[in-house]
Amino acid sequence: MEYTLRLGDNALILGQRLGEWCGHGPVLEQDIALSNVALDHLGQARMLMQYAAELKGEGYTEDKMAFFRDITEYHNCLLVELKNGDWGKTIARQFLFDTFNYFFYTGLLQSKDERLQAIAQKAIKEITYHAQWSAEWLIRLGDGTEESHKRVQKAIDALWEWTGELFEMDEVDEKMCEAGIGVDLAGVKQQWHEKTAEILEIATLKKPEDGWMQKGGKQGEHTEYLGYMLAEMQHLPRMHPEASW
């Protein structure tokens, strides 16, 4: 349950974050693009949270998972909750996360858990599409104007310390990996480094060195940014728990 919920949290929080761009994109097409990506993430979050709720039992539902858990009960990685920043930062985060997600879900296709495998089969098509889109945008910005190059390089440098957590194996990861359900993050890490190096080079950007890395999201220790997001996302169902339309 914990493993599934973490994946659901990653998808939900990133989807919610990207949704903030809706109506604010630099041009209409890319506004729509990010809203579409956000929608895919929310769809994946629903599938994962429905499953997590079933595993948990006790009358849990996907909505209860999303709207009635507090910040310390959210176990998403920190990268996805960071503020959007400018277009360059949003693209840089999306590129770093999509590339991880692509290799992660490719691994999850082999999961011995049938339900997770089915979700992965569905999600990988969308994730592949996202990974292509954000890589193309990274190249466009990196190899674009002097200003876009400068901004996206700054974003990559600033975000790098948040990427280490993606590959951290804790007890839950180890256990799921041993059971053949989860994905070995060491393998994903290598593939991720190769792919990001390749794309960053095409984008004429410098790949930062791995240094000290932020962590704690998986254990429920979050940045202050998540609190504000949850407050906005959750206030309606908490004020009116029976609300529907």
Added chain:
Amino acid sequence: MLTENQIWQYLEEVTDPEIPVLTVVDMGVVRQVEVSAEGATVQITPTYSGCPAMNEIEQNIRQKLKEEGLEKVKVETVLSPPWTTDWMTEKGKEKLRAYGIAPPEGSSADKSVLFGKPKSVQCPNCGSKKTELVSQFGSTACKALYKCTSCLEPFDYFKCI
């Protein structure tokens, strides 16, 4: 009691809320129909995991079968195997083209989508192959935006996944 064949026929009259020229059968969204003593079970599968039309499709199926006198209808969502554009019927693809949306080209097994070149898409208005991608994402999750460089019309392309 209706037979499975009859139900399939009725489902041919349930249209997609976002692309009303297509029926849910054309789309390949209906996976299975089963009739038992307890009623009918219709299995549907989402095109995209976040497709907002799924709830409405479910309701419309229920409504249609109710109108035909079938009260006990269970609509189940199944994820595996995942929907692909290969399941869209030929008739459905023709209807899309006539409606002004370019149907998916080729097979979904083609992985050129990943860090590859976009494939050439035929303009649904003038038939020209001289078209270019404007944006990978279009008006709904299942479409991309293209432009024809022959007749200059922009058009939606049903993405091949």
